Amino acid sequence: MTVALSGEDLGEAIRRAFPSAVDAVAPDAVFVAPQTVRDVCLWLRDEQGFDYLLSVTAVDYLDYFDVVYHLLSLERNQSTIIKTRLQGRTSLRVPSVTPVWKTADFQERETWDLMGIQFEGHPNLKRIMMWEGFPGHPLRKDFLEFDHRTFAMQAGAGQGSQA
Amino acid sequence: MTLTSQPFMVNMGPQHPSTHGVLRLRLVLDGETIVEAEPILGYLHSSKEKLFETHTYLQCVPVTDRMDYLASMTSNLAVSLAIEKLAGIEVPERASYIRVIMSEFQRLASHCFAQGTLINDMGAWHTPLIYFIKEREQILDMFEMVCGARLTYNYIRPGGVSQDLPPEFFGAALRFLEEFPKRLREYRDLLWDNEIIRVRATNVGVLPRELAVSSGVSGPTLRGSGVQWDLRKQDPYCLYERFEFGVPVGERGDVWDRFAVRFQEMWESLRILEQALEGLPAGRWKTDVPIVIRPPGGEVYAQVESPRGMLGFYIVSDGGASPWRMHVRAPSFINLTPLREMLIGHKVADAVVIIGSTDIVMGEVDR
Secondary structure, eight states, rough: OEEEOEEEHHHHHHHHSSSSEEEEEOOOOOOGGGHHHHHHHHHHHHOOOOOEEEEEEEEEEESSSEEEEEEEETTEEEEEEEEEESSSSOOEEEEEOTTTTTTTTHHHHHHHHOOEEEETTTTOOOSSSSSSSSOOOTTTTTOOOOOOHHHHHHHHOOOOOOH | OOOOOOOOEEEEESSSSSSSSSSSSEEEEEETTEEEEEEEOTOOOOOOOHHHHTSOOOHHHHHTTTTSSOOOOHHHHHHHHHHHHHTTOOOHHHHHHHHHHHHHHHHHHHHHHHHHHHHHHHHHSSSSHHHHHHHHHHHHHHHHHEEEEHOOOOOOEEEEEESSOOHHHHHHHHHHHHHHHHHHHHHHHHHHHHHHHHHHHHSOOOOOHHHHHHTTTOOOHHHHEEEEEEEHHHSSOOOGGGGGOOOOSSOOSHHHHHHHHHHHHHHHHHHHHHHHTTTOOSSBBBBOOOOHHHHHHHHEEEEEEEEEEEEEEEEEESSSOOOOOOEOOOOOHTTTTTTTHHHHSHHHHHHHHHHHHOOOHHHHHOO
């Protein structure tokens, strides 16, 4: 049975190693300060045995974004969750954890592409789902109106042969 | 006279018979050797995660059919488990057994297709593929008996399954369990010591264990690299702890190991199916759930062992009728992470085989 490491236990452990990193503690997750994400994750991998990153993704809460990391320790069969909160909707930056787990490569690219969160230090932060040059970040809550006209009609607005 | 040559860039895909869907690989070749490989994705992206946010929870289930379209049962199961965990819905025992039966038949069907296409990619022109597809057809017939569909089932739903197993299912299932092992043995005799398969698969596309774990690879691809990790054993869901079965593991992490692991898994699935069909309890096949489920605010992560790996759903609920956010942890997508390292140094022909051995489904990769 995979045992979930509670936010409280994880928060205590992180506080001992990184006294100022913990922003908040939830029942199942720990919020760390954005700039400390990579250091905390490196420590979690090397000192706490969380060698497997299940998933990294983001959630749009309108006033802020949460970047959520689901971690797994294969050896101890234990899971836990790290989150970080980025206030506002512009200039959202968080250190990339690709140096810690290679799996973050594609997943952070997807989060950048669809949510607009920049992962500093990512080796190849390009769009992965949408085509290059796509405007905006489609999974955001304010991405609602998408101009469905063909690109030709968008570009040549006003020059069409019919209304 | 010395011949000079220079590397050149070649696009493999997105339309290509052997990329298992619309996968595009930008390869840089030095002659026939791959020196650089970049997977380019998104050709099948249909914003399913955005769709989830405007659908009710029950409506989200058929959307998951179309992600991993070769393992729709396990996709439905994963999202149903997550919604049940979030909303506190209990599932009757009979429903769990039915879910296990469907999941294991799905694993068989999916592996039949994966093995068949892999061997097809190796050049065994269609004969083994048609043999495996013939077996898979029988499973699809059973699925059609049960829910009316051959590919996108929407059968496993929050609360249980949409309808009980019809009486004709049992005859078909027991006949299948009689016949299929004999034929699987035949295919094993045909394929296992085949020199061409051995040569084309051994030490090709090696995925070392550390790279596999760091890349978040799961399923037969991870087990082929020697990591004994199967969610049905490590974190059992759906009463899997009641069944006896083994988890095959490879050594080198090459194409052969992944092929062999999938083959062995088919035998283990047959074991589970026999036990599940025998022990199937009477009772209800579902709990009544409202058409519009409104789980309490909160979040959940639940995952299953799909034929391709750990398929997980991360759902954030705001108490409303639609999920605030539903993220899919897609094993095919993540299993592509080390593809570049698996390809470099091999020939173009090996690229086809290596991609086939990772058993990806683009619907899940791109969502």
